[in-house]
Amino acid sequence: MSASESKTELRLGLAGLGTVGSGVVKMIQDTQDLLQERTGSVISVVAATARDKKKDRGFSMDGMTWHESAVDVATDPNVNVFVELIGGSDGPALDSVRAALMNGKHVVTANKALIALHGSEFAQLADDHNVALNYEASVAGGIPIIKSLREGLVINQVKRIFGILNGTCNYILSVMEETGRAFDDVLKDAQDLGYAEADPSFDIGGIDAAHKLAILTSLAYGCEVDFDSIYIEGIETISAHDIAMAKELGYRIKLLGIAEKSDAGISQRVHPCFVKLDRPIANVSDVTNAVVVDTDYLGRLVLEGPGAGQFPTASAVIADIADIARGVTQPVFMKPARDLKPGAAIAMDQHVGEYYIRLTARDKPGVMAEITQDLADEGVSIETIIQRGAEGVENVPIILVTHKCQESVMNRALQRIAAHDAIVRPPRMIRIEDV
Amino acid sequence: MSASESKTELRLGLAGLGTVGSGVVKMIQDTQDLLQERTGSVISVVAATARDKKKDRGFSMDGMTWHESAVDVATDPNVNVFVELIGGSDGPALDSVRAALMNGKHVVTANKALIALHGSEFAQLADDHNVALNYEASVAGGIPIIKSLREGLVINQVKRIFGILNGTCNYILSVMEETGRAFDDVLKDAQDLGYAEADPSFDIGGIDAAHKLAILTSLAYGCEVDFDSIYIEGIETISAHDIAMAKELGYRIKLLGIAEKSDAGISQRVHPCFVKLDRPIANVSDVTNAVVVDTDYLGRLVLEGPGAGQFPTASAVIADIADIARGVTQPVFMKPARDLKPGAAIAMDQHVGEYYIRLTARDKPGVMAEITQDLADEGVSIETIIQRGAEGVENVPIILVTHKCQESVMNRALQRIAAHDAIVRPPRMIRIEDV
Numbered sequence: 001m002s003a004s005e006s007k008t009e010l011r012l013g014l015a016g017l018g019t020v021g022s023g024v025v026k027m028i029q030d031t032q033d034l035l036q037e038r039t040g041s042v043i044s045v046v047a048a049t050a051r052d053k054k055k056d057r058g059f060s061m062d063g064m065t066w067h068e069s070a071v072d073v074a075t076d077p078n079v080n081v082f083v084e085l086i087g088g089s090d091g092p093a094l095d096s097v098r099a100a101l102m103n104g105k106h107v108v109t110a111n112k113a114l115i116a117l118h119g120s121e122f123a124q125l126a127d128d129h130n131v132a133l134n135y136e137a138s139v140a141g142g143i144p145i146i147k148s149l150r151e152g153l154v155i156n157q158v159k160r161i162f163g164i165l166n167g168t169c170n171y172i173l174s175v176m177e178e179t180g181r182a183f184d185d186v187l188k189d190a191q192d193l194g195y196a197e198a199d200p201s202f203d204i205g206g207i208d209a210a211h212k213l214a215i216l217t218s219l220a221y222g223c224e225v226d227f228d229s230i231y232i233e234g235i236e237t238i239s240a241h242d243i244a245m246a247k248e249l250g251y252r253i254k255l256l257g258i259a260e261k262s263d264a265g266i267s268q269r270v271h272p273c274f275v276k277l278d279r280p281i282a283n284v285s286d287v288t289n290a291v292v293v294d295t296d297y298l299g300r301l302v303l304e305g306p307g308a309g310q311f312p313t314a315s316a317v318i319a320d321i322a323d324i325a326r327g328v329t330q331p332v333f334m335k336p337a338r339d340l341k342p343g344a345a346i347a348m349d350q351h352v353g354e355y356y357i358r359l360t361a362r363d364k365p366g367v368m369a370e371i372t373q374d375l376a377d378e379g380v381s382i383e384t385i386i387q388r389g390a391e392g393v394e395n396v397p398i399i400l401v402t403h404k405c406q407e408s409v410m411n412r413a414l415q416r417i418a419a420h421d422a423i424v425r426p427p428r429m430i431r432i433e434d435v
Numbered sequence: 436m437s438a439s440e441s442k443t444e445l446r447l448g449l450a451g452l453g454t455v456g457s458g459v460v461k462m463i464q465d466t467q468d469l470l471q472e473r474t475g476s477v478i479s480v481v482a483a484t485a486r487d488k489k490k491d492r493g494f495s496m497d498g499m500t501w502h503e504s505a506v507d508v509a510t511d512p513n514v515n516v517f518v519e520l521i522g523g524s525d526g527p528a529l530d531s532v533r534a535a536l537m538n539g540k541h542v543v544t545a546n547k548a549l550i551a552l553h554g555s556e557f558a559q560l561a562d563d564h565n566v567a568l569n570y571e572a573s574v575a576g577g578i579p580i581i582k583s584l585r586e587g588l589v590i591n592q593v594k595r596i597f598g599i600l601n602g603t604c605n606y607i608l609s610v611m612e613e614t615g616r617a618f619d620d621v622l623k624d625a626q627d628l629g630y631a632e633a634d635p636s637f638d639i640g641g642i643d644a645a646h647k648l649a650i651l652t653s654l655a656y657g658c659e660v661d662f663d664s665i666y667i668e669g670i671e672t673i674s675a676h677d678i679a680m681a682k683e684l685g686y687r688i689k690l691l692g693i694a695e696k697s698d699a700g701i702s703q704r705v706h707p708c709f710v711k712l713d714r715p716i717a718n719v720s721d722v723t724n725a726v727v728v729d730t731d732y733l734g735r736l737v738l739e740g741p742g743a744g745q746f747p748t749a750s751a752v753i754a755d756i757a758d759i760a761r762g763v764t765q766p767v768f769m770k771p772a773r774d775l776k777p778g779a780a781i782a783m784d785q786h787v788g789e790y791y792i793r794l795t796a797r798d799k800p801g802v803m804a805e806i807t808q809d810l811a812d813e814g815v816s817i818e819t820i821i822q823r824g825a826e827g828v829e830n831v832p833i834i835l836v837t838h839k840c841q842e843s844v845m846n847r848a849l850q851r852i853a854a855h856d857a858i859v860r861p862p863r864m865i866r867i868e869d870v
Binding site: 027031034035037038039136142143144147148151152153154155156157278280283284295296297298299300301302303304305306309311312314315316318319322323326327328330331334335336339 | 462466469470472473474571577578579582583586587588589590591592713715718719730731732733734735736737738739740741744746747749750751753754757758761762763765769770771774
């Protein structure tokens with residue numbers, strides 16, 4: 001497709017007509033005039049595939065060639081922009097995106113798993129064939145964070161980027177705080193409401209947030225996508241008690257994805273965090289996503305909006321398509337793929353921070369002395385201890401907040417503490433994050 | 436400049452080397468390699484002008500041709516992108532931007548007053564000469580709100596756009612709340628700290644915020660820039676007492692710029708607002724800016740960041756330059772200038788909302804009866820009344836919060852109330868905004 005042709009006609013091939021795919025087709029059909037006015041191009045869906053051809057999706061399929069496979073859509077000679085909305089990091093999604101790029105077609109995708117695992121390969125293919133690979137919808141749904149990083153902050157060096165990248169987790173944590181209910185109970189509700197999948201493990205286990213973080217990291221630091229180096233912890237073990245204690249201590253628990261660069265390398269991690277109540281990110285509730293970028297020149301930029309949903313996600317897909325209509329083809333991760341460096345990952349045990357520790361101990365003399373001695377021996381200094389015994393209760397929770405220490409040291413101290421007879425459950429540790 | 440030439444060399448002509456202009460030159464000089472890597476272009480400042488040639492600005496002027504006037508820079512044949520950082524809506528800023536566009540040069544500017552007053556004319560000139568006019572830095576400093584609207588939300592229809600668009604006002608209101616100090620006192624501090632100008636009237640009077648709002652409105656609604664239709668009220672009359680009362684009632688006072696579209700037309704207004712404490716915008720403090728966009732497809736997007744300052748603003752200027760380097764030339768206000776419609780302004784007295792009213796009355800029998808009768812006669816219904824008499828004090832404040840009513844009705848009621856002998860000062864009214 002030449003530059004001048006791109007100004008006049010985009011012929012989209014769509015693979016996947018689920019929630020987002022259907023949203024994209026509806027938006028394109030419903031906003032034809034506006035789309036043409038604002039992009040200067042005629043944009044239409046000329047080919048499609050999905051699991052079930054006959055399903056009524058509420059829009060006309062006139063003018064679309066139906067294909068039996070995503071690869072067939074990607075290689076349809078009539079298609080000049082391939083839009084992948086199947087999902088998953090392998091199978092037809094992988095095969096079709098690869099085929100489209102190798103056939104010199106621009107690609108738009110909302111597939112975070114795919115970019116997180118194959119982004120570096122795709123970046124090279126896109127460069128080789130001089131086509132765009134746009135993936136705005138893959139991170140934080142409708143929020144234009146990819147565009148903001150690639151273009152708005154073009155000349156900034158990112159010090160740290162972090163955010164609430166999974167709406168399901170944020171919803172569950174918000175409801176747990178509001179109602180005092182237990183995790184399992186709220187998860188079930190979230191499933192009934194359609195905020196969590198039948199198999200929720202990707203969401204609550206932090207994998208989904210990690211996919212998104214891997215993409216942001218690569219973009220922020222010009223490195224190869226390095227999903228495997230991400231330290232991942234989900235929210236499954238957060239208790240109503242932790243949430244109540246957080247509040248009492250002036251914090252709120254959020255599942256954050258955090259990427260940070262230091263002289264030693266790049267750390268990427270997804271885990272529950274204690275964040276101070278007065279920080280913007282602490283006040284982002286329910287399914288809303290937020291991304292915070294700290295840079296050298298700009299300082300701090302915060303973007304907040306819907307992280308999922310049919311039309312917010314479709315809106316981002318269409319913005320990506322509109323960029324192609326405007327003739328914008330830029331390096332996938334902000335620099336030529338051949339210049340992308342390996343990530344230089346920092347291991348989690350080198351992390352330095354404050355920690356919240358919840359212990360469950362038998363209520364007998366000497367327990368506190370043992371615990372505090374272990375911490376002292378490892379050089380961990382304590383900021384706060386809360387123990388509230390209750391008449392006739394055998395086991396009591398002990399809450400500790402530490403000053404800054406290295407995670408390897410913290411882990412050693414926790415191993416010693418866990419070994420005491422009086423400690424009846426594995427210690428629970430949540431990192432306190434200075435955001 | 437042809438498309439292929441634009442990929443290789445941008446020769447900038449800079450008019451204005453004050454805080455922002457110097458920041459732009461320093462950033463370009465300090466990030467040459469990164470800038471080239473990320474834009475694929477060689478970008479350099481080849482010509483400049485400023486009030487004082489000899490002043491030491493902390494960077495080398497080697498390779499720059501010095502001109503005596505901004506128009507000379509704009510028309511220098513060696514310049515292909517003109518960067519206007521002089522400021523002001525007339526004089527050299529106006530003349531030079533006009534000259535640059537008419538000479539077929541791309542223009543980047545941080546000048547909100549200029550775009551607010553001459554944006555429609557410039558949009559036509561840019562279209563006629565097929566050049567870009569980028570102005571990201573003119574609204575909310577480093578926040579990529581223009582890019583988000585023009586590109587990220589390309590196919591969304593904006594229902595309402597509003598924000599904290601003036602850092603000086605937000606700083607003053609934040610400090611007044613924290614300290615309980617009076618407006619004049621805090622303003623003086625802000626001037627000493629460099630957060631407010633020696634003549635602060637543009638900031639505290641709401642004019643600066645209105646310039647920015649005019650630009651956002653035009654972009655959001657595809658209409659001609661219509662600064663003159665904006666209703667503007669500043670923060671000069673906000674008292675420490677109002678701020679304390681707001682808190683007591685569950686609100687915070689913010690100076691907001693708000694543009695909203697209804698069947699009747701477009702309303703644009705800048706004035707202090709009561710906003711509920713739990714809304715994101717209520718928690719944006721000090722000099723930080725924030726913009727909230729409510730749209731049909733995406734829903735709500737919030738952007739928050741530094742609204743001013745040398746490098747945040749320069750960062751936005753350079754993002755605009757990088758877009759030109761990538762060959763992006765799009766309509767200034769998202770559609771061809773010839774298609775921009777007049778704004779169809781809605782007058783302020785048609786506004787419907789809740790109101791906070793502060794009265795100062797002689798503490799004598801019957802006052803409350805008179806006031807409430809006036810309100811009843813005009814059909815204004817009261818949600819809250821607070822009157823706290825104090826022993827031996829002659830005049831007492833009376834605080835009223837109304838239910839929703841039309842502003843013309845509210846004004847009539849206030850005129851009647853003001854006419855009573857017992858009312859010793861003009862009533863103070865602040866709008867309650869449901870954001």
